[in-house]
Amino acid sequence: MALQIVWFRRDLRTTDHAALATAASRGPCLCLFVYEPEMLQAPDFDPIHLEFLNQSLTSLDLRLQQLGNRLVLKTGRLPDIFAELHREFGISAIYGHEETGNWISYQRDRRVRAWARANGIACHEFPSNGVVRRLASRDDWSAIWKQRMRQPVIPEPATVPPPPPHVQVPSIPLLTWQQAGLHAPRISPPQTGGRHAATDCLHSFLNSRGLNYRSEMSSPLTAAESCSRISPYLSFGCLSVREAVQAGRQRLLQLRGSQQQTHVDPAWFQSLASFESRLAWHCHFIQKLEDEPTIEFRNVNSAFNGLRENEFRPDLFEAWQQGVTGYPMVDACMRSLQAGAWINFRMRAMLMSFAAYHLWLHWRQPALHLAQLFLDYEPGIHYCQCQMQSGVTGINAIRIYSPARQAADQDPRGDFIRQWVPELEGVPDEYLAEPHRMSRLQQDLFGCRIGRDYPAPIVHHETAFKTAQQRIFAARDSAFARHNARKVYEKHGSRKRTMEQRTRNEG
Numbered sequence: 001m002a003l004q005i006v007w008f009r010r011d012l013r014t015t016d017h018a019a020l021a022t023a024a025s026r027g028p029c030l031c032l033f034v035y036e037p038e039m040l041q042a043p044d045f046d047p048i049h050l051e052f053l054n055q056s057l058t059s060l061d062l063r064l065q066q067l068g069n070r071l072v073l074k075t076g077r078l079p080d081i082f083a084e085l086h087r088e089f090g091i092s093a094i095y096g097h098e099e100t101g102n103w104i105s106y107q108r109d110r111r112v113r114a115w116a117r118a119n120g121i122a123c124h125e126f127p128s129n130g131v132v133r134r135l136a137s138r139d140d141w142s143a144i145w146k147q148r149m150r151q152p153v154i155p156e157p158a159t160v161p162p163p164p165p166h167v168q169v170p171s172i173p174l175l176t177w178q179q180a181g182l183h184a185p186r187i188s189p190p191q192t193g194g195r196h197a198a199t200d201c202l203h204s205f206l207n208s209r210g211l212n213y214r215s216e217m218s219s220p221l222t223a224a225e226s227c228s229r230i231s232p233y234l235s236f237g238c239l240s241v242r243e244a245v246q247a248g249r250q251r252l253l254q255l256r257g258s259q260q261q262t263h264v265d266p267a268w269f270q271s272l273a274s275f276e277s278r279l280a281w282h283c284h285f286i287q288k289l290e291d292e293p294t295i296e297f298r299n300v301n302s303a304f305n306g307l308r309e310n311e312f313r314p315d316l317f318e319a320w321q322q323g324v325t326g327y328p329m330v331d332a333c334m335r336s337l338q339a340g341a342w343i344n345f346r347m348r349a350m351l352m353s354f355a356a357y358h359l360w361l362h363w364r365q366p367a368l369h370l371a372q373l374f375l376d377y378e379p380g381i382h383y384c385q386c387q388m389q390s391g392v393t394g395i396n397a398i399r400i401y402s403p404a405r406q407a408a409d410q411d412p413r414g415d416f417i418r419q420w421v422p423e424l425e426g427v428p429d430e431y432l433a434e435p436h437r438m439s440r441l442q443q444d445l446f447g448c449r450i451g452r453d454y455p456a457p458i459v460h461h462e463t464a465f466k467t468a469q470q471r472i473f474a475a476r477d478s479a480f481a482r483h484n485a486r487k488v489y490e491k492h493g494s495r496k497r498t499m500e501q502r503t504r505n506e507g
């Protein structure tokens with residue numbers, strides 16, 4: 001009897017897993033995950049991702065064992081691994097989810113499909129979350145997303161029948177960073193991978209942490225606790241978007257129900273509404289990469305080509321990477337991100353905006369650096385956001401963040417800056433966001449000599465801000481950019497507002 005393979009990739013769960021449920025209902029399955037050297041060596045991959053992946057694989061394997069099966073791990077190139085299994089045992093079908101990953105996984109999936117076709121093997125691919133393969137028109141997307149989110153979560157199969165005894169497929173142990181040819185991890189993941197941790201995280205958000213999500217999501221002081229923090233679980237597929245949406249809706253119903261008997265803080269309703277809209281954004285952004293995989297490395301609007309590419313300053317890039325730009329809010333965010341592998345949306349946007357506007361760096365290198373730092377790296381969201389925050393889409397409002405303004409708004413007492421930039425500990429609040437404004441005497445008095453204890457700003461804010469503003473608006477207002485923007489909007493734009501109404505960012 002030929003083998004059915006359930007091919008796990010970024011869908012490391014057993015519930016709401018259409019591929020597993022379908023294969024298990026049809027007969028014995030080999031559950032397979034393949035470490036692919038090409039992916040592990042890619043410039044967007046970091047040992048922290050491997051550690052979280054391994055934790056998630058362990059959790060998945062345990063669950064599959066409880067369901068009567070197990071996870072087989074292999075390492076190698078695809079489709080070569082499938083070809084070996086096919087030669088030895090004969091494969092009848094491969095079941096998996098449609099993946100919208102990076103360019104490497106996109107090419108890999110094409111190779112696997114071509115190989116399966118050539119060998120007469122059925123490849124059953126199921127939609128991932130709210131992302132639609134071969135979407136005919138963006139006009140239809142929102143309705144499809146809503147419809148998918150309404151469909152019941154697919155139950156975990158009662159059992160996953162194992163392959164017959166003669167099919168002995170050896171599994172390798174979890175791959176270490178040394179075996180993967182990676183550098184030693186800088187930090188361990190701040191969140192544990194796997195299904196239990198994923199559902200715990202979601203439930204603690206919905207039942208307690210999320211109360212002030214709406215009002216506390218923008219400050220790095222409060223966001224780490226008040227935001228859901230489910231992003232790595234969605235990225236690795238320990239949790240599906242539909243599960244998160246439906247859990248949020250159930251919580252809403254429960255709160256509405258208990259309103260009769262007890263006081264319910266109205267902040268819950270606002271926070272849960274914001275949460276669901278962000279889950280829709282999750283898929284909205286990934287849909288863009290699904291529809292145009294080159295967004296990973298090419299400006300979505302070609303009118304911006306050449307705007308920054310030839311002016312890349314490695315020295316500025318390095319200062320930004322290391323958190324020594326002389327802008328305390330930027331440096332605090334970068335250092336906090338390095339230490340914790342996560343930072344909130346507003347601060348991600350500020351980091352990217354600072355790189356793109358103040359430092360005039362093309363988005364690609366900063367995007368790769370952030371991809372390595374973010375535990376939740378999700379190519380579809382990431383590259384679209386990086387392009388958007390750099391102003392090269394032509395369809396989003398230009399937003400150049402002032403680091404000092406962000407410090408005043410989001411860290412008014414300077415606690416965040418003092419935590420991450422201890423060189424500035426003695427600097428009084430009024431100078432904390434711009435310590436270079438202190439006189440020499442004040443610098444000595446407060447124990448922070450600019451240029452010695454903390455860097456002078458690597459660029460002059462007002463000049464860099466104004467120059468960037470002029471250049472980006474000039475590029476955006478060209479006839480070519482406007483013409484292209486229409487096409488970008490047609491293909492990728494959110495239909496919630498018309499293009500003319502789009503005065504704010506999409507995220």
Ligand SMILES: Cc1cc2nc3c(=O)[nH]c(=O)nc-3n(C[C@H](O)[C@H](O)[C@H](O)COP(=O)(O)OP(=O)(O)OC[C@H]3O[C@@H](n4cnc5c(N)ncnc54)[C@H](O)[C@@H]3O)c2cc1C
Nearest residue numbers: 227228229230231278282345348349376377378382385507
């Ligand atoms: C430059 C830049 C790069 C980013 N790169 C990534 C990335 O690689 N992976 C990633 O998951 N998110 C990315 N984001 C979006 C956002 O910052 C994170 O999703 C969010 O901070 C994750 O924390 P959370 O799970 O607590 O989010 P919550 O605020 O609790 O939101 C719940 C979920 O909604 C989705 N979501 C929230 N905000 C956005 C958004 N603006 N766009 C799309 N989906 C959103 C995420 O899946 C998130 O887990 C990026 C944002 C920027 C500005």
